[in-house]
Amino acid sequence: MATEKIPYKIYLSEDEMPRTWYNVRADMKNKPAPLLNPGTGEPMGFDDLRPVFCDELIRQELDNDTREIPIPQEIRDFYKMYRPSPLVRAYCLEEKLQTPAKIYYKFEGNNTSGSHKLNSAIAQAYYAKQQGLKGVTTETGAGQWGTALSMACAYLGLDCKVFMVKCSYEQKPFRREVMRTYGASVTPSPSMETQVGQKILAEHPGTTGSLGCAISEAVEVATSNPGYRYVLGSVLNQVLLHQSVIGVEAKTALDKYGVVPDVIIGCAGGGSNLGGLISPFMGEKLRGERDYQIIAVEPKSCPSFTRGKYAYDFCDTGMICPLAKMYTLGSSFIPSPDHAGGLRFHGMSTILSQLYHDGYMEARAVEQTKVFEAAEQFARVEGILPAPESSHAIRVAIDEALKCKETGEEKTILFGLTGTGYFDMVAYEKFHNGEMSNYIPSDEELAESFARLPKVPGQE
Amino acid sequence: MATEKIPYKIYLSEDEMPRTWYNVRADMKNKPAPLLNPGTGEPMGFDDLRPVFCDELIRQELDNDTREIPIPQEIRDFYKMYRPSPLVRAYCLEEKLQTPAKIYYKFEGNNTSGSHKLNSAIAQAYYAKQQGLKGVTTETGAGQWGTALSMACAYLGLDCKVFMVKCSYEQKPFRREVMRTYGASVTPSPSMETQVGQKILAEHPGTTGSLGCAISEAVEVATSNPGYRYVLGSVLNQVLLHQSVIGVEAKTALDKYGVVPDVIIGCAGGGSNLGGLISPFMGEKLRGERDYQIIAVEPKSCPSFTRGKYAYDFCDTGMICPLAKMYTLGSSFIPSPDHAGGLRFHGMSTILSQLYHDGYMEARAVEQTKVFEAAEQFARVEGILPAPESSHAIRVAIDEALKCKETGEEKTILFGLTGTGYFDMVAYEKFHNGEMSNYIPSDEELAESFARLPKVPGQE
Numbered sequence: 018m019a020t021e022k023i024p025y026k027i028y029l030s031e032d033e034m035p036r037t038w039y040n041v042r043a044d045m046k047n048k049p050a051p052l053l054n055p056g057t058g059e060p061m062g063f064d065d066l067r068p069v070f071c072d073e074l075i076r077q078e079l080d081n082d083t084r085e086i087p088i089p090q091e092i093r094d095f096y097k098m099y100r101p102s103p104l105v106r107a108y109c110l111e112e113k114l115q116t117p118a119k120i121y122y123k124f125e126g127n128n129t130s131g132s133h134k135l136n137s138a139i140a141q142a143y144y145a146k147q148q149g150l151k152g153v154t155t156e157t158g159a160g161q162w163g164t165a166l167s168m169a170c171a172y173l174g175l176d177c178k179v180f181m182v183k184c185s186y187e188q189k190p191f192r193r194e195v196m197r198t199y200g201a202s203v204t205p206s207p208s209m210e211t212q213v214g215q216k217i218l219a220e221h222p223g224t225t226g227s228l229g230c231a232i233s234e235a236v237e238v239a240t241s242n243p244g245y246r247y248v249l250g251s252v253l254n255q256v257l258l259h260q261s262v263i264g265v266e267a268k269t270a271l272d273k274y275g276v277v278p279d280v281i282i283g284c285a286g287g288g289s290n291l292g293g294l295i296s297p298f299m300g301e302k303l304r305g306e307r308d309y310q311i312i313a314v315e316p317k318s319c320p321s322f323t324r325g326k327y328a329y330d331f332c333d334t335g336m337i338c339p340l341a342k343m344y345t346l347g348s349s350f351i352p353s354p355d356h357a358g359g360l361r362f363h364g365m366s367t368i369l370s371q372l373y374h375d376g377y378m379e380a381r382a383v384e385q386t387k388v389f390e391a392a393e394q395f396a397r398v399e400g401i402l403p404a405p406e407s408s409h410a411i412r413v414a415i416d417e418a419l420k421c422k423e424t425g426e427e428k429t430i431l432f433g434l435t436g437t438g439y440f441d442m443v444a445y446e447k448f449h450n451g452e453m454s455n456y457i458p459s460d461e462e463l464a465e466s467f468a469r470l471p472k473v474p475g476q477e
Numbered sequence: 478m479a480t481e482k483i484p485y486k487i488y489l490s491e492d493e494m495p496r497t498w499y500n501v502r503a504d505m506k507n508k509p510a511p512l513l514n515p516g517t518g519e520p521m522g523f524d525d526l527r528p529v530f531c532d533e534l535i536r537q538e539l540d541n542d543t544r545e546i547p548i549p550q551e552i553r554d555f556y557k558m559y560r561p562s563p564l565v566r567a568y569c570l571e572e573k574l575q576t577p578a579k580i581y582y583k584f585e586g587n588n589t590s591g592s593h594k595l596n597s598a599i600a601q602a603y604y605a606k607q608q609g610l611k612g613v614t615t616e617t618g619a620g621q622w623g624t625a626l627s628m629a630c631a632y633l634g635l636d637c638k639v640f641m642v643k644c645s646y647e648q649k650p651f652r653r654e655v656m657r658t659y660g661a662s663v664t665p666s667p668s669m670e671t672q673v674g675q676k677i678l679a680e681h682p683g684t685t686g687s688l689g690c691a692i693s694e695a696v697e698v699a700t701s702n703p704g705y706r707y708v709l710g711s712v713l714n715q716v717l718l719h720q721s722v723i724g725v726e727a728k729t730a731l732d733k734y735g736v737v738p739d740v741i742i743g744c745a746g747g748g749s750n751l752g753g754l755i756s757p758f759m760g761e762k763l764r765g766e767r768d769y770q771i772i773a774v775e776p777k778s779c780p781s782f783t784r785g786k787y788a789y790d791f792c793d794t795g796m797i798c799p800l801a802k803m804y805t806l807g808s809s810f811i812p813s814p815d816h817a818g819g820l821r822f823h824g825m826s827t828i829l830s831q832l833y834h835d836g837y838m839e840a841r842a843v844e845q846t847k848v849f850e851a852a853e854q855f856a857r858v859e860g861i862l863p864a865p866e867s868s869h870a871i872r873v874a875i876d877e878a879l880k881c882k883e884t885g886e887e888k889t890i891l892f893g894l895t896g897t898g899y900f901d902m903v904a905y906e907k908f909h910n911g912e913m914s915n916y917i918p919s920d921e922e923l924a925e926s927f928a929r930l931p932k933v934p935g936q937e
Contacts, residue, residue: 097484393658397632449654
């Protein structure tokens, strides 16, 4: 098969689509650290998590052992609406760069949510429905996750309540309308609908909100309304599990043509797309069957891996969620408003944090304007206007391909193109107008944030 | 093959992609009427059209005889970037409607221009490049065509100058930024850059522009700058020819599974997507090999087929372009500003006009709010947020499927889903807020517009 001409786009047939998610935790010797109860400092078990999350999702969250977890038929049917996603051979980019490298990308943007988020949204909505729940609540910043969840809930006839950070709600009215098209209720956060919202508005009238505040409101509504649960679009083990459909599809498609990547690159905010993309490859690496160079790419303005501490921290700035052990800038860290490229989360998936800590992957931080340069270069030859998030991966893929041009190496590069940038044109406009800067947090700023890390037994 | 389970999405392999465009004019006994010189009333030949259009495109425009026209290899390579487009079996919509009908749609929205427009944009840009031209000029309203042309020009390294109707330029800044990402120069029209723009601004200071005015500016720049030509995104015979790639792919995919559509439905503004979709099917119908019911769908607010006159008219409101014989509401007709669903062109492709006149296809006009109802219903089960234009076809496809539910007929319905609505959320918002009305032009209004039709020898 290896000599066959590789098409521009490799689509699996429906029969070849994954029937199981790949749980990379099964291959890890050092398992990811458990979530801790912020009050007691004790690991949280099934019963502790039930008030907030759906039962089956908690089981998946806590399952460190089962390598392959079946994808229910209903979810597989939904996946067929927008999957398999294409694995694209970037012939045009290769030619433009005049590189001997072979570049592939797995493109997750061909669905209305515009990103990979839908892969986990449908799974989380499905298990909520199975449990007989009425609905789910969540928060959204830029709106991709909220859109994905709205789509999944509309399909299953589930109520969907989204708290959207107020400044996004006002600046991205189109995202809001997409969610409304899917029947979701979208509330700007902070709102008067929750106690925590009322409290924040009383203390900070006129605030434009934050993701942490929106999480707090979503959790309050979920826990105080019977038949509702809270769902989250990244960071959690379960989300990486669902996103493994990206990696399993990519690996199946490459295997069909006998292609083995040397380098695998993904952007990393909370880590769900990168974790999903690398899962089956990382499994082989952890089992010692094959080696891959795996690179996480993050913004220099929010450098969790490259400048963060590996410590227990809150997942939310509101400090109401369980503690997770991760590379973190501190839950009080807020990226500069100048930062337009997404990936704003202060922490990182515990799975990826452990793998990074154990040396199985590396990380690079890139400057914002360099990211948009790569985005534009890519758009012009590959015809896809990429999301700023995804463009972090494009940046490093191009850098690696240019290195190959210097050395003459014919490396095979695989990267994750998580989504499209159609709702991010304000950021592109800033870039075109030369109004985009490259903010980098100072050591002092980070030290201040680190000083507020929670006290946990056994942690300095 | 007919018993094989049909997948949700049928993708052709690259080998199965069309090598030729299908020129339906070859099958027409009554050929479409020629373009006339507005000054002399004489048919326009190759030499008359050269100052405005590229040579090879004029040849295609005038070729009524060659049934299959080869697609150059470079264009086929570009098509591989975003084609084949999926032919989708709408299992979820069928189930939602509880219809015995089998519904298929050809989805052209999986590219950054968001629509089928790219199919002709790359062809027109390619021939301009082949001719050694420096660049092309065009107009754009909503921005899909301008975006498509920008993408094609960026790929080929061709200069691209877009005149964007001023009100769109201001209301749709994101479309403008997408075009800028592809390196196009985008000018709000009317502008001070052209004589015609200066004249209009002097007469109507503060005007927000019109498509007709933007066409005039684009033509002026093309004809007054050496190395430039004007290109157009719909209406022309050449554009229908390029768009036949939609129909040829759709037919090849259906043939693979032994499926024969009973009804073929497409929205019609200038007619390029509908003309492209139906080309090979219409060819069979014209040759008497097979019968299909073919339905053009247009807005009740801009009803060229259903209430227009079949007459020679200007293609532009500025009255500078050649005269075309078509179903027209008169070039002075302007749809109500309340109309949000696209398809605003006053006339219709001469090919489709002739076919409609000869009884080979029928037409339906639908109300705007009914169109958005269909759009929302479709989005919720099929996961694609459709363009308002495309939703006209969805409306009638749903209506036909519901008729089958009443009669028990198992008809096979094929419709064209031309694009996505990501840049049309203002219209969706109006719909969600109950602020959308159903304007229908009065007979008096149309009579006034008809009275201004140009005087042409042999035409009443």
